Every structure is written in C-alpha cells, then in structure tokens.
Amino acid sequence: MTPALVLRDVDFAFGRRPVLRGVNLVVPAGVFTAIIGPNGGGKSTILKLALGLLEPDRGEVELLGERPARSRRRVGYLPQASFQDPEFPITVRDAVGHGRLGRGRNWGPLSRLDRAAALAALAETDCADLADRPLSRLSGGQRQRVLIARALATEPELLVLDEPAAGLDPTSQTDLYDLLSRLSRRLTVLVVSHQVSLVSRHVAQVVCVHDGHLHLPSTAEIAPELADFFPDVHNMVLVRHEHDECPEHRTPRDA
Numbered sequence: 001m002t003p004a005l006v007l008r009d010v011d012f013a014f015g016r017r018p019v020l021r022g023v024n025l026v027v028p029a030g031v032f033t034a035i036i037g038p039n040g041g042g043k044s045t046i047l048k049l050a051l052g053l054l055e056p057d058r059g060e061v062e063l064l065g066e067r068p069a070r071s072r073r074r075v076g077y078l079p080q081a082s083f084q085d086p087e088f089p090i091t092v093r094d095a096v097g098h099g100r101l102g103r104g105r106n107w108g109p110l111s112r113l114d115r116a117a118a119l120a121a122l123a124e125t126d127c128a129d130l131a132d133r134p135l136s137r138l139s140g141g142q143r144q145r146v147l148i149a150r151a152l153a154t155e156p157e158l159l160v161l162d163e164p165a166a167g168l169d170p171t172s173q174t175d176l177y178d179l180l181s182r183l184s185r186r187l188t189v190l191v192v193s194h195q196v197s198l199v200s201r202h203v204a205q206v207v208c209v210h211d212g213h214l215h216l217p218s219t220a221e222i223a224p225e226l227a228d229f230f231p232d233v234h235n236m237v238l239v240r241h242e243h244d245e246c247p248e249h250r251t252p253r254d255a
Contacts, residue, residue, distance in 0.1 A: 007024060007046070010022070025046070036195075041211070076158070100118065127149055161191045
C-alpha cells in the first residue's frame with residue numbers, strides 16, 4: 001500500500017535556525033503513529049511540511065503518494081490551537097457541517113449528503129447528543145471531539161492532529177486517545193504529542209524528534225540521551241514489535 005506520508009532527506013530552517021536535518025520518515029497507511037519529543041523540537045514543523053503549509057529547504061515530501069498541494073484535501077487536520085471564537089453563536093451541528101465546505105464548495109446551504117456526513121461524524125465521535133447544543137457550552141473534552149468530528153466530515157484518508165490532548169484533564173485525555181484508537185481501525189491517524197506515557201499505550205508506531213533528527217525506538221527503553229527531554233519518561237512503555245513491512249518502526253497497542 002502507498003504510505004500515508006514519506007519524508008526523504010528533508011532539511012528545514014527558520015531563517016538561519018535549523019529545525020530539521022536530513023529527516024527520513026515513513027508513516028505506513030493504516031498505522032496509528034505518534035510523533036513525540038520536547039517542545040520546539042520540530043514535531044509541528046513535520047506536520048506543516050506534510051500538509052504543504054511549509055516547503056522543505058531540501059528533500060522531498062509525499063502525502064498519500066502525491067505532492068502535499070495535490071493531496072491535502074484528502075486529509076483531516078486538527079491544529080494545535082483553534083482560532084474560532086468560542087463565543088461565536090453556532091451549534092455543534094453547524095460547526096461540524098462547516099467541515100464539508102472544503103470539498104470543492106465554499107457557499108450555499110449544505111446538501112442532504114453533507115448533512116448526513118456531518119451527523120455520521122458526530123455519531124462516530126460520540127457527540128450525536130450534542131448536535132443542537134451551542135459550541136460555547138461545551139467542555140474542553142467535548143470541544144475536541146467535535147473538532148475531530150469536523151475533520152472527519154471531510155471523509156479523509158488521513159487524520160492529522162497536533163497536540164489534541166493539550167489542556168484536557170487526565171480522564172478526557174484518555175477518552176480522546178481511546179477515540180483515536182477506534183478511528184485508526186479504518187483510517188490512518190498521525191498525532192503529535194509530548195505526552196509519552198499517554199500515546200505509548202495507544203499507538204502502533206512512535207517517532208521521537210529531537211535536535212532536528214528522528215529517533216525510532218524499538219526496545220523497552222528510550223536512549224539515555226533522549227530520556228532527559230521527556231518529563232514523564234518513567235511512565236513510558238515502548239517495546240519491540242515485529243512487523244513484516246516495517247519491523248523497526250512499530251510498537252504494539254498492548255505494550
């Protein structure tokens with residue numbers, strides 16, 4: 001199968017400050033993958049390169065087998081921070097329906113098919129009972145699930161999330177990753193996080209980013225030179241997981 005994301009020998013810098021150096025990465029289709037690492041280590045930069053929001057200084061990026069500019073409409077994206085006014089008078093149903101506007105239409109009422117897709121996304125994220133509630137009256141965990149539903153309403157092949165559990169209480173964080181695990185059974189999920197112990201209980205592949213380089217852990221311990229950069233490393237669970245097409249890149253769901 002065509003990989004969901006491929007980076008080949010990618011360099012990127014903000015001005016004179018290098019962020020990524022010689023990065024090679026493969027995210028296989030259908031694999032729940034987490035990119036972890038310290039703040040400022042380059043995690044979000046990889047996502048923006050993958051989506052074509054940034055261009056590499058050197059190297060190649062393929063998203064779903066094509067250049068990101070051609071394939072990013074096939075991706076559902078939840079950025080680290082939503083710029084939507086939380087007090088804007090809109091219902092959950094309408095907010096999720098707006099996800100359909102990226103499918104080649106930018107105005108006019110939603111079609112029957114659009115409305116059905118929005119309701120299906122709400123049901124899949126356990127938010128169907130919130131459909132008529134004002135967006136401003138949701139809890140943090142409910143809001144994140146609704147934003148994921150909006151991304152799912154685009155009917156993506158790849159779901160990309162940047163720090164989706166940031167600011168949530170522990171119960172909401174676990175519920176959110178349980179949801180992402182369920183979604184990963186039918187589409188590729190790529191998440192960025194610095195919460196090692198949280199993601200390691202759910203994902204199938206872990207990629208560590210530090211100092212512009214990638215590290216692909218495949219044993220029960222993370223390398224000592226990386227351990228200092230992860231505050232919750234004592235709770236981390238990463239074990240070797242053999243897989244025919246990508247043996248060195250995987251960790252199991254039941255680690």
